[in-house]
Amino acid sequence: MGGFAHPTIIGTCSFPDVAGWVLICDQVAHLGRELLQERTRVKALSEELENPLNVHRRAPAARQLASLIG
Numbered sequence: 001m002g003g004f005a006h007p008t009i010i011g012t013c014s015f016p017d018v019a020g021w022v023l024i025c026d027q028v029a030h031l032g033r034e035l036l037q038e039r040t041r042v043k044a045l046s047e048e049l050e051n052p053l054n055v056h057r058r059a060p061a062a063r064q065l066a067s068l069i070g
């Protein structure tokens with residue numbers, strides 16, 4: 001019997017299969033870290049939309065609009 005057996009069944013595992021699983025596990029870990037970073041980024045941006053930290057960021061655009069109107 002070659003290949004990787006179901007986790008609950010004792011089986012054999014040849015070297016290429018182990019190497020493949022290691023690669024997959026590394027990719028899953030990497031993607032998990034990326035997902036956590038993106039979730040953190042989305043949370044921070046959502047919080048800033050609710051409570052802007054830099055209220056003067058739009059001031060130049062507002063002055064430009066005011067000059068056009070008045």
